[in-house]
Amino acid sequence: MRLTDLLAGWDHRVLQGDPGLVDVQAGIAYDSRRMTAGALYIAMRGTRRDGHEFVGDAVEWGAVAALVEKPLKGLPPHVCVLQVGDTRATAPVVASRYFGEPSREMDVIAVTGTNGKTTVSYMVEAALRIGARARVGVIGTDGCRVAHEPVRVDKTTPTTPEAVELHHILRCMRDQGAGTVVMEASSMALHLRRLDCTDIDVGVFTNLTPDHLDDHGTMEKYKQAKLLLFGGMCRQAVVNADDPVSVDIAALMPGAVTTFGIGSAADFRATDLVVNHSGTRFELYHGGRRRAAVVPIPGRFAVANALAAVAASHVLGHDVDAVLAAIGQLPPIPGRFETLCTPAGVSVVVDYAHSSDSLEKVLATIRGFARQRVITVFGCGGDRDPTKRAPMGEIAGRYSDFVIVTSDNPRSEDPEKIIDEIWPGLAGTGTPRERITDRREAISRALAAADLGDVILIAGKGAETYQIIGSETLHFDDRETVRELAGEKPTR
Numbered sequence: 001m002r003l004t005d006l007l008a009g010w011d012h013r014v015l016q017g018d019p020g021l022v023d024v025q026a027g028i029a030y031d032s033r034r035m036t037a038g039a040l041y042i043a044m045r046g047t048r049r050d051g052h053e054f055v056g057d058a059v060e061w062g063a064v065a066a067l068v069e070k071p072l073k074g075l076p077p078h079v080c081v082l083q084v085g086d087t088r089a090t091a092p093v094v095a096s097r098y099f100g101e102p103s104r105e106m107d108v109i110a111v112t113g114t115n116g117k118t119t120v121s122y123m124v125e126a127a128l129r130i131g132a133r134a135r136v137g138v139i140g141t142d143g144c145r146v147a148h149e150p151v152r153v154d155k156t157t158p159t160t161p162e163a164v165e166l167h168h169i170l171r172c173m174r175d176q177g178a179g180t181v182v183m184e185a186s187s188m189a190l191h192l193r194r195l196d197c198t199d200i201d202v203g204v205f206t207n208l209t210p211d212h213l214d215d216h217g218t219m220e221k222y223k224q225a226k227l228l229l230f231g232g233m234c235r236q237a238v239v240n241a242d243d244p245v246s247v248d249i250a251a252l253m254p255g256a257v258t259t260f261g262i263g264s265a266a267d268f269r270a271t272d273l274v275v276n277h278s279g280t281r282f283e284l285y286h287g288g289r290r291r292a293a294v295v296p297i298p299g300r301f302a303v304a305n306a307l308a309a310v311a312a313s314h315v316l317g318h319d320v321d322a323v324l325a326a327i328g329q330l331p332p333i334p335g336r337f338e339t340l341c342t343p344a345g346v347s348v349v350v351d352y353a354h355s356s357d358s359l360e361k362v363l364a365t366i367r368g369f370a371r372q373r374v375i376t377v378f379g380c381g382g383d384r385d386p387t388k389r390a391p392m393g394e395i396a397g398r399y400s401d402f403v404i405v406t407s408d409n410p411r412s413e414d415p416e417k418i419i420d421e422i423w424p425g426l427a428g429t430g431t432p433r434e435r436i437t438d439r440r441e442a443i444s445r446a447l448a449a450a451d452l453g454d455v456i457l458i459a460g461k462g463a464e465t466y467q468i469i470g471s472e473t474l475h476f477d478d479r480e481t482v483r484e485l486a487g488e489k490p491t492r
């Protein structure tokens with residue numbers, strides 16, 4: 001595609017070369033280490049480095065053109081160099097055009113919120129696949145796929161991919177026959193403009209509670225990042241009426257807003273929740289009708305997620321009864337309240353709760369149905385918001401009978417220091433506790449301590465299959481570890 005067409009109508013200055021003569025044939029790259037000869041390089045400023053330092057490398061690897069924010073000296077004359085005001089804002093423009101604006105050819109649902117994005121995405125996918133026989137693409141924390149076919153992406157791809165990857169993935173999904181895509185919109189992605197130029201039909205808001213304060217600084221800035229999705233980026237919104245942020249969203253939204261809630265009056269409202277170890281029954285009130293419903297995940301939060309998925313599907317024109325029936329048959333979501341039962345009669349819940357609110361919601365749910373003791377094994381990620389550590393310790397102590405604090409991707413931090421920061425919150429509750437830095441040993445200790453009828457919660461990693469210690473990524477899987485150490489009896 002000609003460079004002039006990629007940038008048509010977008011403010012830019014030609015620093016050297018003739019963009020009318022440049023044909024970008026080999027894609028777009030923002031990382032010189034992943035350049036292909038014939039591609040366009042986009043220089044972006046990062047948290048550690050500035051992509052402008054690597055334009056020379058990109059050219060050596062065969063870049064035919066570069067997009068930059070400032071003039072650079074010494075580049076060979078055959079390379080076309082264009083200056084724009086903000087390369088992060090320009091990347092989605094050129095990426096969406098390069099891949100033929102795939103988001104316009106599909107229904108796109110973007111889910112934002114602190115917790116529940118992956119879960120709601122999987123619920124929407126099940127609702128449309130089972131309830132409407134639709135081919136749905138899913139983009140999020142646990143990868144990208146259309147139906148059961150994975151869409152190839154780099155292992156390091158974040159929850160919400162950079163615009164260059166995002167539009168490539170959307171094109172692949174369209175080519176694989178997807179008519180709808182449901183994707184997670186992380187606050188960092190919204191802040192870093194990865195979702196600009198994506199044609200989003202429905203924006204879904206689940207909730208806002210403390211997390212990612214290392215990235216955003218304050219709750220207000222974190223909220224403002226989430227609100228970007230609703231300030232003109234999506235046509236319609238589906239919002240959680242039980243969360244006060246829904247009021248901010250309604251004030252911003254140019255299009256229709258559909259609400260869901262458990263406590264509050266809402267377009268989709270759940271009442272009469274009955275929770276047990278395998279799921280939650282509730283009554284759904286919508287459009288003057290009452291329907292009996294079930295979601296095969298225990299907890300009030302699971303009902304909130306189901307309501308979000310039903311409402312989003314309904315907004316896209318799908319039948320509420322069919323969608324609700326499909327959610328009743330939701331396949332287990334890896335690492336989200338995934339329950340294993342050991343031959344000794346102990347239930348082990350492996351869950352991705354890695355923030356205060358999610359840990360509290362999951363533990364309150366377990367406490368509600370556990371007949372015996374609740375044993376919690378958890379840690380907090382290194383190089384991630386340290387302000388959540390002591391509060392998570394306190395929550396674990398408040399809801400459990402025994403807590404083992406361990407490691408969860410310490411990354412560049414000292415694992416002992418992370419545990420030191422969790423410890424005061426836990427110690428304040430007086431709950432019996434141990435610290436065992438090695439996660440496998442911690443799980444082993446919990447299994448040894450548990451008796452018939454006890455429930456062990458192993459929180460924080462969910463479906464992750466690794467433990468990042470320093471710069472090493474080692475294979476580690478909570479579920480596999482439980483099976484290896486204790487064996488398993490299938491539960492459902």
Ligand SMILES: CC(=O)N[C@H]1[C@@H](OP(=O)(O)OP(=O)(O)OC[C@H]2O[C@@H](n3ccc(=O)[nH]c3=O)[C@H](O)[C@@H]2O)O[C@H](CO)[C@@H](O)[C@@H]1O[C@H](C)C(=O)N[C@@H](C)C(=O)N[C@H](CCC(=O)O)C(=O)O
Binds near residue numbers: 044045051159189
């Ligand atoms: C912390 C953060 O925001 N990182 C993003 C950032 O990377 P960075 O700041 O580390 O990059 P850098 O090393 O400073 O380099 C700056 C630029 O120079 C380029 N470069 C660098 C070195 C080189 O030799 N050649 C070269 O071209 C880099 O590719 C980059 O474009 O810029 C990159 C693209 O330019 C992003 O892909 C990267 O996202 C990484 C993958 C990431 O993990 N981000 C996190 C914060 C994230 O997005 N998380 C959310 C939230 C998850 C959740 O909800 O829990 C997510 O959506 O996953």
Ligand SMILES: Nc1ncnc2c1ncn2[C@@H]1O[C@H](COP(=O)(O)OP(=O)(O)OP(=O)(O)O)[C@@H](O)[C@H]1O
Binds near residue numbers: 184351352
């Ligand atoms: N609506 C909810 N409210 C609070 N906690 C929830 C909710 N839904 C799920 N959780 C909890 O949060 C954990 C993570 O859920 P999920 O993976 O769906 O969230 P996410 O928003 O995609 O997270 P991430 O930001 O890491 O991608 C779950 O394992 C569960 O413990």
Ligand SMILES: N[C@H](CCC[C@H](N)C(=O)O)C(=O)O
Binds near residue numbers: 141354381384409460
């Ligand atoms: N996507 C999130 C989840 C982290 C989960 C937890 N296991 C950790 O490593 O902190 C992140 O990268 O911040």
Ligand SMILES: [Mg+2]
Binds near residue numbers: 117140159184
């Ligand atoms: Mg997720």
